[in-house]
Amino acid sequence: MKRERNSLWKVAAAMLVAMWTGCGSTWARTQVCGTDIDNYLRDNGNYMTGTGAAYVKWGKYFNVDPRLMVGISNAESTLGKTPCGTNETGTWNAWGWFGGIGYCWPYFAPGWDSDCNRAEFADAPGYVAGKGIEMATGWEDGIFWVTRTIRKEYLNAGYDTVAKIRPRYCQSRCENWESNVNASLSALIGDPNQLDFPGESCTGDTSPPSVVFTREDGKGGWTNDRNKVVVEWRIEDSGGSGVKGFHQRWDETTPTDDNVLQSSTGSLSLGQHPTLTNGWHTAHVRGRDNAGNTSDDRTSGQYGFDGSPPTVTITSGHVNGGTYNSPGPVTWSLADPHSGVKGFGQAWDSVPPYQFNTDTGWLDLPEGTHTLHVHAWDNAGNDKDWTWTFTYQPQGTLSVTTISNTQCGVSGPVSVDGTAWGNAPQSKKVNTGSHTVSFGAVSGYNTPGNQTVTVNKDQTTNVSGKYTDTTNPIINVTAPAVNTCLPPLQTVSWTTTDICTAGLTVQYSWDGGTFQTTSLSGSLTVPDGTHTLKLKGTDAASNMGDITVGPFIVDTTPPAAPTALTVTPEHFKATLAWAAPAADGGCSGVVGYNVYRKRNGSGSNAKVNTTLVTGVTHTDTLANGVAYDYAVAAVDTFGREGAKVEATNKVVGKPGDMNGDGEIDIADVIKCINVINDPNASAVDKALADYNRDNKADAADVEAMKKFILGK
Structure with a gap:
């Protein structure tokens, strides 16, 4: 429980109290010193260290021995270490003041305390009307109000000894309260029966002790042994009060360990560092005498600690587990940011001994799969065998081309061992050994068969696949209708296609006659009469395609005369x-x-x-x-x-109708006779007189006309 915490000094003080009270002796009270209070706080708590001056200031103002206030803090909270209520989480209340049931007084805080803005405090140090008193810390705010309460509610009311104060101030769990207060008074040379301010004086042994280093093993060097004691010392005191002990700490400018080690000699290993890291470290020691004097910070060092081996980094770009087609070299570098690189050993497939005093190295890759060992050492004695596995697969060149039986080049797709390489020609580095080359289909050509070849280291192996053109040329024809009578100037036109037209020839023949060479595309006029046309194309691979069209029937001759x-x-x-x-x-x-x-x-x-x-x-x-x-x-x-x-x-006119009246009568006969007898008659009249249409006008026409008339 918080009010029953004891330490060695509390037990010793309690024994002194018992001795004094048991023998009827009186307490030997001295004047108070803020430094003494700070030393006491540092040795026994450190939470309130630095408040000695505040204790003295407000004890003097309220005429209360500040050592009583320290004692009450010790009894209530072990000098601020122990919370006084379940809800307290680090307040400045070290005196067990309760603002209610189950929690501490929460209002002690640094800054201006406006509650001090009262006439009764007008003469207090630092008082400012309208503002109150500015408190340097929350601890000082608590010291102020608890000291005032002791003066006003206790000492002024006749509760002027620790024994009288105890029943009123502490009413539960108070078995050790009085002895704890008295222990603090005893340690600070106060008197539980004289509680007014005793006066202020700091006298006695004022000379700090000295620190003498007796061992500094490895100073300025490096080690990887955290348990090795590297520094030892002793504390000497010439002031007369004697050595109380020392503070020790790694890498802390002013050691502030709460516990003063009660010894005049000490030592440190690097492993005693609370957060030991790789790097340089300095030992700090401060001596303390029984008068509370503390020596200056004494240092020893630096001491280098390096608990990590050097690192090895591959600098040639090779990756662990990688496969490579050239022998290297594999290069690396060593680094150690602390003690530095000492050197290394190197080997394939085994752990090497120490060999080289340098931080870089290299080796060529042997054929096959092997493990590289680089065993690295640093100057602190750390070492590590670093390993990587690499495979060196030699290569040669595989060159693949394609040819054909035509005058056109053929670039077919190529695959090697099932991996597509793209269209030929292709030339690539491949691993040595056996490889299968396959060729993909090209429209119109027979595909070459697979070929298995062997590629040797640093040599070129050539492979060629031959595509065979087996596709006949195609002749596309545009022609007139067949077996149909057609007018003249009819034409048959054509175009010829082939997968390779280089070397392609086209010929034609009418009606099975001799073939004549023509162009790949063109037209021919169909001759008069009935005819059939044959066209054939032959390519450079001797593939032949033909087409026959017709018969075409063309009439170029117009009709004869009727x-x-x-x-x-x-x-x-x-x-x-x-x-x-x-x-x-x-x-x-x-x-x-x-x-x-x-x-x-x-x-x-x-x-x-x-x-x-x-x-x-x-x-x-x-x-x-x-x-x-x-x-x-x-x-x-x-x-x-x-x-x-x-x-x-x-x-034009009716034969015999000589006068043109549409009738043949005697008048027409008379005129017909006249025309016949008139050698100068006109041709028209002669034609009209030719009644019987024998192409002459004569007596026969007259007789015919008479018969026609008489016949009516």
């Missing part, structure tokens, strides 16, 4: 009749006729019909008594017109 054209004149019209031509000109055939006329002896013919005349007769309606020349031409399926058959000087 025959037996007759023109029969009638009243205001003429009737033409003819025979179809003997030869229609070819396959096209005659589909109709065109009829032409012109006035006899005039210019060019004019076509009479607007559409083809499909028969072999045509009636032309015109003025009577006019002589015309007629012509008829046949037209075939393709609209071609043939030669004309002509009939000239044909008079």
Whole structure:
């Protein structure tokens, strides 16, 4: 429990109290000294170290022996180490003041204490009206208020000894309270029966002790032995109070260990460092005498501790477990940031002895898989065997090409041992030994077979795969209809394709005749008549493709002229009749006729019909008594017109109707006789007088006309 904590000094003080009280002796009280209080606090707690001046200041102001206040703090909280309530987590309350049930007074704090802004404190050191008193620490704030309470509530009320104060101040778990307070008073040479301020004085042994180092083993050097004692010392005191002990610490400028080791000699190993790390370390020692004097910080060192072996780093880029195709070299470097590199040994597949006083090295890779050992040492004696495993696989060159039986180069896909290399040609480094080269398909070519080859170290092995062109050329043709009568100027055009057109030739033949060489693409005009065309292409690999088209039936000849054209004149019209031509000109055939006329002896013919005349007769309606020349031409399926058959000087009008009144009567007979007898009669009149159409006007026509009239 917090009020029952004892230490050696508490037990000794309690024994002194018992001796004094048991023998009826009186306490020998001295004046108080803030330094003495700080030394006491440092030796027994350190939480409140540095508050000795505050204890004295407020003890003097309130006329209370500050050693009483230290004693109460010791009894209540072991000088601030022990919380006084379940809810306290590091407050400045070291006197067990409770602000309620189960927790400590929480308001002691550094800074301006406005509760001190009272008239009763107007004469207090540091008082400022309107602000109060500025407290350097929370400890000082507690010292102020607890000291005031002891003066006002206890000493002024007649509770002027520790024995009288105890029943009122401590009311539970107080078995050791009074003895603990008295122990502090005894240690600080106070009196539990005289509690007013005793006056202030710091006298006696004021000379600090000295530290003498008697052993400094390995100073300025390195070790990896943490248990080795490297420094020893003794404490000497010339002030008369005698050596109390010393503080010791590694790498702390001012050792502040709460516990003063009660001895005049001491030692340190590096392993006693609370957080030993690799690097340099310095031992710090401060002596303490019984008067509380402390020596200056004495140091010994530096002492180097290195608990780590050197590191080895591969600098050539080789990776542990890696496979390489050249023998190296493998290079490395050693590093040790503390004691430094001493050297190393190196070997393949075994731990080497120490060999080289340097921090870099190298070795060539042997063929196969091997483990490299680099055994490194540093100057502190640490060593480590570092290992890496490497494989050296020698290589040669594998060169793969492809050829073909054509004039075109073929670049086929290549794989080696199942790994695609891309299209040939390819040349790569490969491991020595056996390899299988395979070739991928190329459209139109037979694929070469797989080849197994052996590649030797630093040599080139050549492999060639031959692709065979077995694809026939293809001739694409555009042609007119077959077995159909066609007009002239019909053409057959073509294009030729092949996987390799270099060296490709194309030939053609009409109707099985001699082949003629032509271009890879072109056209031919089909001759007149019925014909068949054959085209064939032959490539450099002797592959042949051909195509035959036809038969094509072409008619280039127009129809011949019609025959037996007759023109029969009638009243205001003429009737033409003819025979179809003997030869229609070819396959096209005659589909109709065109009829032409012109006035006899005039210019060019004019076509009479607007559409083809499909028969072999045509009636032309015109003025009577006019002589015309007629012509008829046949037209075939393709609209071609043939030669004309002509009939000239044909008079339009009814034969015998000499006066043109549409009737044949006696007047016409008389005029007919006159025409016959008139050597100067016109051709028109003669034609009209030719009643019987025998191409002459004579007496026979007169007799025929008479018979016609009489016959009516």
